[in-house]
Amino acid sequence: MARLEPVSFIPHRSTLDLGRILWTPVSHGRVINALPQIFWAGGSPWREANLWLMEQAVRRDVDIKTVNAKATSLHAYANWLEKSESKWWDFPVRKEDRCLVRYRGALLDARDSSEIAPSTATQRMRVVVNFYRWLKATRLLSPEWPLWEERTVGIHLTNPFGFERTLTVTTTDLSIPNRARPGERLEDGLLPVSADDRNRILTFAREHASEELFLLLTAGFFTGMRLQTLADLRIETLTSAVPDPADPKLYRLAVGPGASPPVATKFGVSGQIWITESLLAELLDYAYGQRRLLREAKASGNNKNLLFLTRFGNPYAQRGSDKSIAINVEMHNFKKSAVRNGIATMRYFRFHQTRCTFATELASLAISIAGGIHAVAVIKDALLHKNESTALKYIKFIEKTPIKKELANSFTRAFLGITSGIEETLDA
DNA sequence: CGATATGGTGAAGGTCAATT
């Protein structure tokens, strides 16, 4: 197996001094801490690939994360080359014998047998083709035959204001289109859980999970906030909640970089999140409870006002990134224990499904009261979506799924105000 | 299409307190 290793790299310049080559650090160069480099199983580096990665890493306009993502794709290719005993420069006359064509086939097989997701197959092929483009441009590879056939296609984009423009891109006959799998999928490819399952999950969490996870799940199911946002909620976010004009039982929380205090959101969207009076009260209860105050005491300065802290007083959202590994891990264990205890639907449960479930419930309620078009506005508003298209997916999903709703459930009662309120404002 | 944000996972490592 080929290896992928991060290497520390300082840019140098070579000068000739009395016939000797001297290497001096480039004065404006940056140190690259984790430059990914690929090594073959025998231990020798894949020089061409590593040079390509390095060239991108020194560019200011490319994020090192992107270089890493590319290295991962190229690493997968290197492994395939070794496993299939192919050489990366092997381009014989027969098209089906060429390494790129055979790699494409291997990716398609892996995709069709569900080893990798369709988007991963697409990504891997794209990166490899990019790499070969660079190889050709730098003359590191000068094959006798063309590696692929290129053509130009236009991609239609619609911006949030409804203007259309066309993006012209070059594609090859090797690229793998990302066909969506059959079956309805929503944001992040997740399916919502039923109201019954939601209640079962929350009941189980109340008994078998930490108080923090229980509250996070509850908040996720009833506000639709992402884990990242929940983990970054501040006490002041709760205390400065304002009642919604549409219904005094509903409050709104300000989140995003524009809120005060700021709360993390995906793509830095600022906006207002709906929360029911009772859930808000429960969170505030927890905020001033002994359990959380003990954690607050251990927290450092600007973390003290976080609503959710680990038992060491650390934020659940990992510093310097948007991950929340502590929660991931507890979710993982929670899932296992739930499955052991007979909640079979928990096997494939992801935290993000709480958001998806919220959106779906809200969508079906909004449709039944205000109709599809108003429902799009409600969903977009509640989930802080940038584009209507994402909200529309939920609506389409609901319209295709027979809704067996118990109209008197608590969710409906709680959110009646939102939908009827929107209807009034839109009618006015 | 290309770039990147997001978050899921196994394994290693850390913390704490009961037990030896």
Next chain:
DNA sequence: AATTGACCTTCACCATATCG
């Protein structure tokens, strides 16, 4: 005081959805 084990966090890595 050292050991042990439950519970938890962190590290390193990976897949994949989404934006322009």
